[in-house]
Amino acid sequence: MNEDRIKGQWKQLSGKLKEKWGKLTDDDLKQAEGTSEYLAGRLQERYGIAKDEAHKQINDFQKGL
Template sequence: MNEDRIKGQWKQLQGKLKSRWGKLTDDDLKTTEGDAEYLVGKLQERYGIARDEALKQLKDFDADAR
């Protein structure tokens, strides 16, 4: 996911992220503030998935969100 795109559209993306990954808390999203690496780490933590899988899911989400 393009880091600049995340930061530029962060407010709009938060709702979509929460809808897609319900285990992410509001605090997770507030702390993330568009930092893709932090978001990948939170996906790993909340869902118990590998970093590569978290990145893949985030890239797929980005493609769908366009």
């Protein structure tokens, strides 16, 4: 799923994102608004993971959609 499609379906996807990454706040998801770079930064901060791992998890999540 590409970022344009994600942005278009953000409200629906934000619920799935919260299920997967429960430490993300509603504000985090609102700020991200479909931007994987911002989302990766929040994952790094909330879960203490490396940037590469955050992007890998996001890519894996996108593939599962």
